[in-house]
Amino acid sequence: MPDRIGRAGECCVRQADRPAVELLDEQFPTARWVGQRRGVPLVLLHRFRGTIDWWDPEFLDYLAAEHDVIVFNNVGIGYTTGEPRDSLEGFAEGAIEFIQARSCAGRPARMAAGRHRGPARGPAPPRAGEELEAIKHPVLHANGVHDVMIPAHASYVAVQHLDSATLILYSDAGHAFLFQHGKKFATEGTNFLAA
Structure with missing residues (x-):
């Protein structure tokens, strides 16, 4: 290490x-x-x-x-x-x-x-959805369920516009999930890149 x-x-x-x-x-x-x-x-x-x-x-x-x-x-x-x-x-x-x-x-x-930052309030606007649909490669999208800046619902809506997306939500985390779950997320990211 x-x-x-x-x-x-x-x-x-x-x-x-x-x-x-x-x-x-x-x-x-x-x-x-x-x-x-x-x-x-x-x-x-x-x-x-x-x-x-x-x-x-x-x-x-x-x-x-x-x-x-x-x-x-x-x-x-x-x-x-x-x-x-x-x-x-x-x-x-x-x-x-x-x-x-x-x-x-x-x-x-x-x-x-490591994470696509969606809109700060509510679901993705129509134009953002169209831009996301243009992405054709795999995407790893992660967030904390208690993120008040980027609500978890916005993450869920964003991945619905992607052909090949993996969504990870940390139920005990907010906006700083990378600090709370650094090792776990690094492992998830490494596995995602290896796939």
């Missing part, structure tokens, strides 16, 4: 024999690669305005046991340059720019958003 270094709130993670690597360039000066540089890396996307320091180091450790993991600050977030993106499309474009800028150390990257 990887060793964790640092204090609460820091994302300073290292494998026993390989420290996290800072991937620095002008546009994306802060990113971390956690793992032993094997296989296709898992690039994690954070919420809008979320920085790499918001990732739970223990959760990253769990994921890094099976996959190399890359976390980064999107365009205009944290210490990155540029204007923050104001749409899901813009946010995705920023992630693609990050991946293309470094080709993830010469390897193709697999992008996974």
Whole structure:
């Protein structure tokens, strides 16, 4: 199991024999690669305005046991340059720019958003449903039943618009289910990616 270094709130993670690597360039000066540089890396996307320091180091450790993991600050977030993106499309474009800028150390990257964030209030609006229906690859969608920001019902409605979706709801969790169930969710995510 990887060793964790640092204090609460820091994302300073290292494998026993390989420290996290800072991937620095002008546009994306802060990113971390956690793992032993094997296989296709898992690039994690954070919420809008979320920085790499918001990732739970223990959760990253769990994921890094099976996959190399890359976390980064999107365009205009944290210490990155540029204007923050104001749409899901813009946010995705920023992630693609990050991946293309470094080709993830010469390897193709697999992008996974550990959770699709649906609308904050009520079921998905019609346009969102149409956008979800356009997704044809498998999707893992997780939430806490007691999430007041993104109600569990919105998660249920969202997966109804997907051809191949797995929904995980944690009955004892709210918005921070990743902190409460980091190891369990990392296992679920690893199993999902292996399928």
